[in-house]
Amino acid sequence: MLEWFAPQRITWLHRANPAWKGLLMFLVMLVLFFSRDLAFIVVIACWYGGFLFVFSGFARRKLLLLCLPFALTFLSSSLTLALFGKGEHVLWQWGIVKISEESVRSGLIIGMKSLAIGLVSLVLLLTTRPVLLFYALMQQFRFPARFAYSFLAALRLVPIVIEEWQTRTHALKVRGIAFSKGVKGVYERLKLYSVPLFAQSIRRAQRMAVAMEAKQFRMNQPRTYYYETSYSKIDAYLTAYVCGSLLVALLMPEPFR
């Protein structure tokens, strides 16, 4: 499973400082989130889509597969808004379906927004190892070590919890538990799954924390780093690239708006 997320080749994007890259991408996502300018959002989406396909170091097929969920969100959210949204200049109406110029526009804005944010987050996630991201956060951004290592430890628990979920599914089948249909069934499932899985996870997390302290991990201790992260020229390029993308998108000439 994890090998699937290993890139085919390491590009300059992988070598950028992970924390700085994270900050830049976070800023772009923030701007996207508050923007109501369709042309701006479209340009950013194209820009980072291109970025992803050219520089991420992943095969095109994998990238298309990873983009699929975002494309689906685009379709569903823009369609819903376009068909049922409010608007004055009605283009077509049939029953509760009312398509207007405004609804088409806001549908496109919301759809493109989710697509663009998805692409930007993929650029970050696919070119950054979580371990390095936290090392850089600790070194460049003074992020407290206890939180960084807790996050990394929690990541280790994920596959264990998935396996346990499977075991619980099997065990419930063996015990002959049949769930009701509808909301009641959801409640029954929640109850029967959450109690044993939470009990196990809490115990496990506690044991892990004790094991970390047994390895002389202390709060606010001076520490050295196995992965020494720093800034390089690449970070300057990346910054320029991101600023450039925002500028071009903002200054898009009128006819394209």
Add this chain to the structure above:
Amino acid sequence: MAMANGRSGEVSAHDADICVGVEHLRLKFPGEPDIFFHHLTLHIPKGQKVLILGPSGSGKSTLLQVLSGLIPHSIEVPMRYSRIQWPASWGFVFQDPDTQFCMPCVDEELAFVLENQGVPRSEMESRMREALAQVGLSFDDLHIPIQSLSQGMKQRLALASVLLLKPEVVFLDEPSALLDPEGTEQIWASIKQSLHDRTVILVEHKINAIVNWIDRIVLLDEQGRLIADGHPDDVFRHHKAAFERYGIWYPAVWDEYLASSRWKAIRANRERSGLSAADCETVLELEQFEAYRGKPCKLRVDKASVNERSWIAVTGENGAGKSTLLLALAQLIPTAGTYILRGRVIPEQPKKRRVPEGVALVFQNPEMQVVADTLFDELALPLAKSGWKHDEMEGEVRRILQYFHLPLEPGRHPYDLSLGQKRRLSVATAMAEQASVLLLDEPTFGQDARNTFAILEYLEQLRHDGKTIVMVTHDRRVVEHFATEEWVIENGRLKEIRKI
């Protein structure tokens, strides 16, 4: 107490060589009415190898945590003592290989230990390789996922990270409890080799492998009181009654069990009822049987059959496919090929699989199988399915509780039980299903001697009453003495069927 004081008096509190010690320890677990370790006093001199023994729930692991300082520094438990001496430097290997590491790769985990001590980056790799060599691990590239290691290798990695702490004292809390025989052998070889000149304080169930290596046994009772403290030979000789009473494993426990009247009764019973295959009905037949988890075939059985009243022990290395066999027989994973159960062909069910009638599976972790909030509901559920009326159920539930030696309090929550009781409860719920074929995943795993024999005797009783048992186990003694057949699984194939 008097005797215990006399013995530990050999090592006086003022001895300069003492590196760990506590005097008049008392401790209280939240929610428990009783005080633990009534004024326990213990001094451990440099270089000694001390084994702490006691029944489950006697506070052995807690004592390790107190001596290391994990209690109270990392875990808060109210306690009192008149004097305590924590080791200047120490390391701790825990029981569960999957909760000792916080990083994804071998090098990163070892680096975490070195970073905590402020070791410069440039020295890290050589120190890592040195520590790994000491525990008998070698990798060309250290950057490999911990998940890809076997459980035994993970425990050796945990030991390597402890060595990086340059510890004066090493605490081991059942480091081999979750390992197969091969992994157990490896971890003890590594421990003996790398810790020979250090002080070692350990808790362990499987003591055969280490009894010659240790210098001193500290024996605790159910309340954490000191029963004995001295050289292993003396303790075994003078306190045999305590070992038997508390069901603690000791080297001769199997030999003594095999000489006991209980075992002789079982043998006689077996001979009388005649275990010959001829007059037993075939319960289960497999031919060209394959089990899948995802795409790849994980287990293949060319041809095998099981007779009524057999006790099949399924053996093999960790990850060979033993548990897969149980899941396949319970039809929880997709299978192909012929599977006949009591003359009925079980069809291949690619989707919406159902557990075949008459088959019950007991998982390794009994908590995973609990579905109700009280013992009564837990047992009433299978009874209701097999048509019991509500007013008759109460008596039957009590009968089952009694039969399986469970507390006769039908209102108790299953999670409140001890590990041994939980395990018996999971067998009890499976039996209440009226199943004729019982599949069990390591039912004696991590149990003390008393519970192990109790579970084995229950299973023997069930077998005698006409049930068929298919059980995964690592324990050679269980295979040799209780099973009627051994199925050896190797690399996802049933390699050998051996009549015993």
